[in-house]
Amino acid sequence: MGCRSTTTGSSPVSIRLPTGGRVLQAVQGGAIAIGRCYGCRMETFSSSILVKDLRKSFFVAQRESGVGAALASLVRKPRDEVAAVAGISFSLKPGEIVGFLGPNGAGKTTTLKMLSGLLHPTGGEISVLGHVPWKREKTFLRQITLVMGQRNQLVWDIPAVDSFELNRAIYRIPARDYRNTVEELTELLQLEPLLRKPVRNLSLGERMKCELAAALLHRPQVVFLDEPTIGLDVTMQRRIRAFMAQYNKRYGATVLLTSHYMADVEALCRRVVVIHHGKLLFDGDLAALVGRFTAHKIIAVKLEDSDADLGAYGEVVSRGEGVVTLRVPKEETPRVTSRILADLAVVDLTVEDPPIEEVIEQVFAG
Numbered sequence: 001m002g003c004r005s006t007t008t009g010s011s012p013v014s015i016r017l018p019t020g021g022r023v024l025q026a027v028q029g030g031a032i033a034i035g036r037c038y039g040c041r042m043e044t045f046s047s048s049i050l051v052k053d054l055r056k057s058f059f060v061a062q063r064e065s066g067v068g069a070a071l072a073s074l075v076r077k078p079r080d081e082v083a084a085v086a087g088i089s090f091s092l093k094p095g096e097i098v099g100f101l102g103p104n105g106a107g108k109t110t111t112l113k114m115l116s117g118l119l120h121p122t123g124g125e126i127s128v129l130g131h132v133p134w135k136r137e138k139t140f141l142r143q144i145t146l147v148m149g150q151r152n153q154l155v156w157d158i159p160a161v162d163s164f165e166l167n168r169a170i171y172r173i174p175a176r177d178y179r180n181t182v183e184e185l186t187e188l189l190q191l192e193p194l195l196r197k198p199v200r201n202l203s204l205g206e207r208m209k210c211e212l213a214a215a216l217l218h219r220p221q222v223v224f225l226d227e228p229t230i231g232l233d234v235t236m237q238r239r240i241r242a243f244m245a246q247y248n249k250r251y252g253a254t255v256l257l258t259s260h261y262m263a264d265v266e267a268l269c270r271r272v273v274v275i276h277h278g279k280l281l282f283d284g285d286l287a288a289l290v291g292r293f294t295a296h297k298i299i300a301v302k303l304e305d306s307d308a309d310l311g312a313y314g315e316v317v318s319r320g321e322g323v324v325t326l327r328v329p330k331e332e333t334p335r336v337t338s339r340i341l342a343d344l345a346v347v348d349l350t351v352e353d354p355p356i357e358e359v360i361e362q363v364f365a366g
Contacts, residue, residue, distance in 0.1 A: 047127070048222055048254040049092040049115065054124035056085040056110050056278075084110040086278035087124065094221075097248055097255040099269035099286070103364050107278040108258045109148075112224045115256070116146040128222060142171060145220040149227035152207075153214055154199045160210040161195040164217060171218040178217065184250075185213040188243050205236035212240070216247065223247075225257045229264055241267045262356040276364055290353045293363050297333045298352045299326040304345040313340055322347075327354075 059079045063069045085107040092098055102108050113119040115126060117133035117140070126133055131140035154163045161182075168178045186192055189209045199207060208228065216223070225244070229237040241264055248255055248268075259265060265272060265286065272289055274282040282289055298317070301310065306322040313336050314326035328336045333351060340346060353359075 046093070047091040048094045048096070048129060049090075049256065050125075050127040051091065051111075051115070052089050052125040053087050054085055054089070054111065054114065054126060055083070055087050055122045056107070056114060056119065057081050057083050057122045083278050085114070085121075085275075088275055088278070088280045089124075090273050090280070090283050092254050092256060094254055095248065095252040096271065097244075097257065097268050099265040099272040100256050100258045100275075101265065101272055101360060102258075102275040106275050108275065109226055111275075112146060112226050112256065112258065116144060116224055117141070118146075142218060143220055144222045144224070145215040145218070146224040147212060147215045147226065147228055149208065149230035152199075152211065154207065154210060156200050157198055159196045160191075160199055160202075160214070163199070163210075163214055164195075167214055167217050173218055181217055181219065182213075185216060188246055189213055189239075205232045205239075208232060208236070208240065209243075212243065219251060219253075221253055223253050223255045225255060225259075227259055228257070229259060229261055237261060237263065244268060262360065266356055274360075274363060281363060286356070289363070290356065290359050294330070294354050294359055296327050296329050296354065298354055299328055299333070299337065299340070300324070300348075300350045300352070301326065301340060301344075301346060302348040304347055308344060310340070 058081070060082050061073075062078045062080055063073045088107075088111070100108055100111070110119065114121050115128055115133055117136045120134045129140065129143050131137055133140065154160055155166075164178075164182060167173075168175075173181070186195070189212065191209060191213060194202060194206050194210060199210070202210065212228065223244075228244075229240050232240065244255065244257075245268055247253060255268070257264065257268060270285060272282070272284070272286050273280070274289070282292070299314065300323055302323045308324075310316060310324050310326060314328035314332075317325040317327050319325070326336075337349065337351060340349065
């Protein structure tokens with residue numbers, strides 16, 4: 001039985017491959033398809049994810065404190081309608097890694113749950129790999145995965161490798177492909193000493209690596225990551241980021257990532273989608289976000305005279321170890337830099353954009 005892949009665009013193309021999880025890559029009319037298939041029909045499109053005017057509202061019960069209010073709520077329970085997602089639109093190309101940013105309560109997790117088919121939207125349209133997610137079709141579920149940093153899928157009291165075997169049965173992965181995939185993921189994530197330990201004996205970082213491996217056993221074409229590095233130390237965060245970059249490069253998976261750690265976003269994502277109060281604030285390159293929402297640059301100066309007063313050149317942000325950091329309006333940066341170099345004995349000088357955390361904070365505050 002073969003696997004048929006159709007690539008849409010100005011000139012559709014059909015390709016037949018034998019079953020067994022081979023990588024499929026087709027380029028036609030600007031559309032790119034990269035993925036794996038284990039005996040299912042795989043369709044790929046010029047956009048892996050397409051979201052149009054997506055909306056989701058919840059009704060939340062409200063009542064005052066006290067016995068009287070509690071009794072009254074038995075008869076009539078006031079409810080407020082809360083718009084978790086209020087009409088957002090965006091699309092992701094195959095193989096793209098996109099950061100999905102927003103403060104707590106912005107609607108990020110709700111959006112990921114709708115994209116993965118866990119929630120039915122109130123309005124709008126979604127297409128993921130050509131499927132309507134909430135229909136929960138088998139061919140759709142075999143090509144996506146959702147990893148949530150605060151949720152477990154591994155069974156607590158058995159080794160991780162036994163949970164892997166359970167996922168192999170669920171996704172009907174051929175034994176040969178399963179062994180190859182486990183070997184590759186074990187190498188990428190350095191899992192060898194962890195696989196045969198009960199999950200309850202693993203540290204948070206070790207468990208998160210095993211969770212990622214379990215979620216990727218079936219080689220999904222679309223990966224939704226919701227705070228995958230939450231609670232992990234700096235070293236483990238860096239390892240998880242390196243793994244996701246390698247996985248994306250090796251298999252061409254489309255990745256939509258939410259994270260409050262901006263180091264995750266800077267390391268993995270060239271493009272970001274920012275939402276706030278359920279509405280789209282920005283969709284574009286990370287560098288463009290910094291340029292659009294910051295009005296100043298950061299100048300770090302090291303002088304021969306470490307006690308020199310630089311207050312006349314800009315706002316002094318910090319001073320330590322002989323380095324003075326200034327905040328200067330963006331349009332004034334060339335002139336101020338020239339003045340400092342002309343007026344003072346400079347040992348070293350750097351000009352940078354503000355930290356991405358500061359930029360995102362300004363976006364949300366605005």
